[in-house]
Amino acid sequence: MDNFIVSARKYRPVTFDSVVGQGHITSTLKNAIHNNQLAQAFLFCGPRGVGKTTCARILAKTINCEHITENVEACGTCDSCISFQNGNSFSIHELDAASNNSVDDIRSLIEQVRIPPQAGKYKIYIIDEVHMLSQAAFNAFLKTLEEPPSYAIFILATTEKHKILPTILSRCQIFDFNRIKVEAMANHLASIAQKESISFEPDGLHIIAQKADGGLRDALSMFDQIVSFSNKNISYQAVIDNLNILDYDYYFQLVDRIAGEDGAQTLLIFDKVLNNGFDGGHFISGLATHLRNLLVSKEPATLKLLEVSDNIKRKYLEQSQALSSGLLLSTLNIANQCEINYKSSKNQRLQVELALLKMCHVAAAILLSKQGSFVPSASTEVKKKLPEQSVAAPSTPSVTVSSTPTPAPLTASVPASQAAVTAVASTTTPPPAAAIAENQSASATPKKGWGKLPSSIDIPNLNTIFEDKPVEESEENDLVQGNAYSEVTWNAFLSKWNTFAEGLKKTTRVTLYTIMTANVPRLNGTLIEVDVENAVQMDELKVGKIDLLNYLRVQLNNFALDIQGVQVEMTKVRKPYTSQEKYQAMLSKNPALETLRKAFNLGLS
Structure with a gap:
């Protein structure tokens, strides 16, 4: 029996064109080789399983190839290519920084760099998981990385770019690898299945690609697992059974029940999901994704955002046309809030069931709001x-x-x-x-x-x-009106003025009393001028003006009287209050006081 080789190794790309989903990087590297503009150091960074180490090996092999093709690919037949494929090349070295991360390992590497290549034009060092190097190892590596020999090229690979020193990053050409798209990954799995004579359903391969989360190595591992599980017959049902994935049909049925306001069937579907061994948090997260996909399907411009097979895409289109955007947005908001509160809830099942019942009543609430609204317009x-x-x-x-x-x-x-x-x-x-x-x-x-x-x-x-409430009448309308304009003498006016002021003592209007008694008013014909010291007193006078005029006009039998406040500048010197102010006042009268204070070293208390 031949030894089984996993698909991730058996179908590992050996040329730039066979790399999946990283065209922006492979084209750049091919142009650099073609134009002889190779950097001294490369840094490949990105998530797991996207082709960092694979591209590093392809680059190293192509650089030293003796017969590079017109498409800038390694020939695979020269001595350099064959020795690399057999794993005994003297010009290409691979180092795992996870297990060789000390400063001594880097010093040993530096000593090897000084020796020119025995075969080939370049001596290439591939350092994987370079972020695992220690601080001392990074510092020891700096000088060699910045000024290596002309024949030395370093290719660094890492999944955690943020852990690498900025001084290392500045010495490298950085290439960021993207997560591989679902469609590209599904097509790659289909080509492998055809080579291996494995029957498959496109929907099943799409589920594998989605579950891999952008990593092709993860997708190939799941692919091998399902091939064994299904005896080389990859069906949609086999994939969801083996990978413990909730079927799309659950969500399609659930949304139909929600749109039909069938709360009982909604809860029964959720109970069936729990009985099949699925977690409630996983269920509500999948429901939110399903509602999002339905909302995306409403517009042709956003239809490309759906990363599903054509068969599932048609189902989304059919269901989205029967639902309103308002219903989808409201239910999506409820699902999102439930997912946020799920982990902190003590009764997690009730949390999900309550969210489902709310969704069932969204359609009725929207209809009621449309029919029962009553607005003034x-x-x-x-x-x-x-x-x-x-x-x-x-x-x-x-x-x-x-x-x-x-x-x-x-x-x-x-x-x-x-x-x-x-x-x-x-x-x-x-x-x-x-x-x-x-x-x-x-x-x-x-x-x-x-x-x-x-x-x-x-x-x-x-x-x-x-109707609007009646607007309050202005101040002029609150004044008593009359036709009497008797002459007002100064003594009669002052007597009534003081009488009104004395009446303010029994009330809380102390500020108005102070204004009326602090300064003697002036009577110019029918205009009464009152001195005020600041804006606060001016406002208080305006507030009390109505009551004061109503009293004076009636008592003096002259309805032409009016009051005007006059703000005056205060020239009165304020008495010293603090110890410093008292000392300054005393010093102005007797300057010798300062000499006395210094002689006895006195302070102000």
């Missing part, structure tokens, strides 16, 4: 839809009230907001005649944005419900 639409049948009196042209309490039927084109108006009208008792007259007179001038309600609906004046 709706009356304008009512006016456009329904003809006016004016039977109102000449004095009430804007609002018409029917003589019978039964509302007239609405036409089919009436929007949901009008239906809400009709519902209100059908449950409202017609008001008495006095109330009707009052409503009509109050609404003689309709507010902006409101049309006249149709006469075919027998309801009271609903416009008054949304």
